[in-house]
Amino acid sequence: MRSIALEAAHVTKRFGSVVALDDVSIAVPTGACVALVGESGSGKSTLLRCFNRLVDPDEGIIRVNDVAVAATDPIALRRRIGYVPQDGGLLPHWRVLRNVELVLRLNRDPRASERARAALSMVGLEPETFAERWPRKLSGGQRQRVAIARALAAEPSVVLLDEPFGALDAITRSELQEGFAALRKRLGMTCVLVTHDLHEALLLATHVAVVRRGRLEQVAAPATLVGDPATDYVRMLLQRARVAQLADAL
Amino acid sequence: MNILLVAALVAQAAVPLVETRPVVVASKPFGESYLLAEMFAQLLEARGLRADRRPGLGATEIAFGALRTGAIDVYPEYTGTGLLAILGEQPLGSSGAVFQRVSREFRDRYGVRWLAPLGFQNSYAIAVRRATADSLHLATLSDLARASRTLRAGLTPDFIGRADGLPGIARAYGLHFRDVRALGPAVKYQALAAGQVDVIDGYSTDGLIAKYDLVVLTDDRHFFPPYEAAALVSARLAANDPRAIAALGELSGRLDERQMRALNRRVEVDRTPVSVVARDALTSLGLLTATKADAARAAKDDRSLAGYLNGQRGVIARLTGRHIELVAISLIAAILLAVPIGLLLERSARQAEGVIRAVGVLQTLPGIALLAFMIPLLGIGVIPALVALVLYSLYPIVRNTYTGVRDADPAAVSAARALGMTDRQILRDVRLPLATPVIMAGIRTAAVIDVGTATLAAFIGAGGLGEPIVAGLALSDTRMILSGAIPAALLAIGVDAGLALVERVTRPGHA
Numbered sequence: 001m002r003s004i005a006l007e008a009a010h011v012t013k014r015f016g017s018v019v020a021l022d023d024v025s026i027a028v029p030t031g032a033c034v035a036l037v038g039e040s041g042s043g044k045s046t047l048l049r050c051f052n053r054l055v056d057p058d059e060g061i062i063r064v065n066d067v068a069v070a071a072t073d074p075i076a077l078r079r080r081i082g083y084v085p086q087d088g089g090l091l092p093h094w095r096v097l098r099n100v101e102l103v104l105r106l107n108r109d110p111r112a113s114e115r116a117r118a119a120l121s122m123v124g125l126e127p128e129t130f131a132e133r134w135p136r137k138l139s140g141g142q143r144q145r146v147a148i149a150r151a152l153a154a155e156p157s158v159v160l161l162d163e164p165f166g167a168l169d170a171i172t173r174s175e176l177q178e179g180f181a182a183l184r185k186r187l188g189m190t191c192v193l194v195t196h197d198l199h200e201a202l203l204l205a206t207h208v209a210v211v212r213r214g215r216l217e218q219v220a221a222p223a224t225l226v227g228d229p230a231t232d233y234v235r236m237l238l239q240r241a242r243v244a245q246l247a248d249a250l
Numbered sequence: 251m252n253i254l255l256v257a258a259l260v261a262q263a264a265v266p267l268v269e270t271r272p273v274v275v276a277s278k279p280f281g282e283s284y285l286l287a288e289m290f291a292q293l294l295e296a297r298g299l300r301a302d303r304r305p306g307l308g309a310t311e312i313a314f315g316a317l318r319t320g321a322i323d324v325y326p327e328y329t330g331t332g333l334l335a336i337l338g339e340q341p342l343g344s345s346g347a348v349f350q351r352v353s354r355e356f357r358d359r360y361g362v363r364w365l366a367p368l369g370f371q372n373s374y375a376i377a378v379r380r381a382t383a384d385s386l387h388l389a390t391l392s393d394l395a396r397a398s399r400t401l402r403a404g405l406t407p408d409f410i411g412r413a414d415g416l417p418g419i420a421r422a423y424g425l426h427f428r429d430v431r432a433l434g435p436a437v438k439y440q441a442l443a444a445g446q447v448d449v450i451d452g453y454s455t456d457g458l459i460a461k462y463d464l465v466v467l468t469d470d471r472h473f474f475p476p477y478e479a480a481a482l483v484s485a486r487l488a489a490n491d492p493r494a495i496a497a498l499g500e501l502s503g504r505l506d507e508r509q510m511r512a513l514n515r516r517v518e519v520d521r522t523p524v525s526v527v528a529r530d531a532l533t534s535l536g537l538l539t540a541t542k543a544d545a546a547r548a549a550k551d552d553r554s555l556a557g558y559l560n561g562q563r564g565v566i567a568r569l570t571g572r573h574i575e576l577v578a579i580s581l582i583a584a585i586l587l588a589v590p591i592g593l594l595l596e597r598s599a600r601q602a603e604g605v606i607r608a609v610g611v612l613q614t615l616p617g618i619a620l621l622a623f624m625i626p627l628l629g630i631g632v633i634p635a636l637v638a639l640v641l642y643s644l645y646p647i648v649r650n651t652y653t654g655v656r657d658a659d660p661a662a663v664s665a666a667r668a669l670g671m672t673d674r675q676i677l678r679d680v681r682l683p684l685a686t687p688v689i690m691a692g693i694r695t696a697a698v699i700d701v702g703t704a705t706l707a708a709f710i711g712a713g714g715l716g717e718p719i720v721a722g723l724a725l726s727d728t729r730m731i732l733s734g735a736i737p738a739a740l741l742a743i744g745v746d747a748g749l750a751l752v753e754r755v756t757r758p759g760h761a
Binding site for chain 2: 052054075076077078079083085087088089090091092093102103106147150151160
């Protein structure tokens with residue numbers, strides 16, 4: 001039996017009177033990539049942020065590698081988990097290399113520079129060309145590559161991605177998606193990917209979790225989801241995304 | 251020697267020696283006060299004592315506050331001012347009675363001593379143009395009351411406000427002017443001469459009364475209390491320095507109003523340097539012996555502005571240096587204080603607005619009031635001036651530091667948090683560098699305000715470019731005002747441009 005890398009058990013989170021997560025349970029096996037799909041406000045980002053304690057649930061338990069996170073130091077936890085935000089979130093006053101070194105330096109890694117350069121090469125950016133660039137001199141796609149390199153530089157076993165390709169144009173997006181899929185296959189890390197794009201979920205994830213109003217509608221492998229939608233909402237989502245053609249391919 | 255030079259020398263000798271401290275001679279910021287103080291100082295020097303000159307101290311509160319705390323030893327004051335403004339009592343009786351009253355009260359309350367009066371009164375004088383007096387048959391204030399509804403008054407703000415000023419005479423005489431405008435001492439004579447107003451307040455010994463051939467109306471109901479001029483002496487000097495008291499006493503009873511008006515005229519109208527007029531006056535009173543050099547210097551000074559500035563360039567350079575010192579030290583201190591405050595507020599957003607507003611209130615305090623408030627704590631000179639300047643510089647820096655770090659690129663800040671930076675690291679390594687341009691803009695604002703505000707330092711004897719501005723305003727000397735104002739303006743522009751450069755260099759990711 002494969003071990004469970006990430007687990008949420010009966011997690012509830014309220015923001016004032018709004019219930020963002022309502023008794024959510026999900027388990028992510030080691031090496032899997034779970035896509036959290038849903039509309040904005042569905043609670044998918046909130047769930048993601050529970051795993052590195054950017055959000056602490058009101059009820060329920062979050063476990064990372066079998067350890068309940070409520071008892072762990074959030075700073076140490078976050079340094080062990082990779083994170084890619086939608087807009088890259090690069091620190092504009094640091095050059096590319098310094099950005100990629102961020103977690104390595106926080107961990108006082110003596111080989112920070114070397115490993116950061118390796119991470120840059122891994123995401124397809126030549127360190128010689130890009131290391132000393134300022135973030136604002138990069139294209140949107142390049143910035144997102146740097147953000148991925150930054151998340152992967154310390155070789156975390158878990159990476160959280162919050163709409164990582166959402167702000168890119170279609171061509172750049174598919175380039176990055178392919179690159180990311182290849183990288184994940186090679187490195188085998190556990191991923192949680194938040195997206196509102198069902199195509200992207202089906203393309204990149206081993207499991208798709210459909211989130212609606214703070215609850216999970218269905219958690220399934222892409223082929224199962226497309227072939228056997230569990231609820232009307234999932235069916236409607238599939239129809240709206242016109243994944244029929246894609247279904248044939250799967 | 252010029253008053254500016256005197257002031258500059260004084261500023262350099264700011265640290266007094268404990269054993270043989272010079273007699274610190276001060277004045278208030280108007281011509282006659284400058285002149286009398288200079289006469290005191292020269293007389294002391296002629297009798298073998300050292301004098302430290304602090305001319306142009308803010309106003310009555312500041313000069314008297316400094317005397318009371320022993321920061322200065324002597325300045326010329328008027329008995330009426332002592333009675334009304336310092337003791338806060340009602341006007342009473344004859345000049346003799348007033349002198350008795352202030353002598354006793356000042357000794358008992360403050361230990362401060364009035365020396366015997368100099369011999370002349372400088373009371374408020376209500377003046378009109380000779381043509382106005384002739385056509386309306388005005389000789390007394392009662393006559394003026396009769397005609398007042400057709401007349402426009404131009405009065406100093408001070409006079410309009412105080413109970414023994416306009417409100418008092420209006421009640422005593424039934425005055426109702428058609429219009430009352432607040433005019434500074436420097437412009438009211440010109441406004442009267444030009445016919446823009448019909449009535450002004452002045453002082454009975456003003457040299458300009460003679461120059462413009464004005465008619466001073468008689469106070470026929472004796473509303474104004476007697477304002478006898480006298481040396482007001484600190485408790486320390488009175489107790490420890492009988493030679494100084496004796497020297498100052500030589501002037502008692504020696505000056506009358508006619509003489510004083512003539513002397514003031516030489517200062518205010520002819521632009522003769524105060525030191526020269528003082529020396530001439532002392533010489534003609536037989537208190538000093540004349541020298542040839544004095545006669546040569548007594549010539550009227552009517553150089554052009556450029557010529558004047560050129561002649562003063564050494565003094566201006568020194569004052570500019572002092573000004574830069576005041577601005578630099580206070581700005582650095584304000585930065586060291588305000589930036590940490592701004593950063594602390596980022597951690598406690600709930601208190602932030604309240605604290606910032608409180609700092610903002612400091613900004614609204616009038617400079618003179620703040621300086622007067624600090625005299626009992628810090629005396630006069632550079633230290634209270636620096637404290638005041640720091641207080642005035644805090645607000646823009648605190649405000650900009652706080653908003654700068656609070657609003658620092660939210661995407662960058664949230665990514666930094668998500669990747670495991672501590673709040674401290676985020677503040678130091680992300681928010682602070684990202685806020686640098688905003689903080690620098692605050693510092694620039696503070697610096698420019700600081701350059702302007704530092705001119706106030708002159709009111710408290712701290713020197714700087716305010717010195718010629720204050721003296722020039724007091725002596726109605728435009729060239730002197732400009733010799734302080736022009737370098738101050740250039741300095742403000744220069745400081746702003748210099749900091750703009752620093753701001754560009756510190757912009758994150760600027761390369």
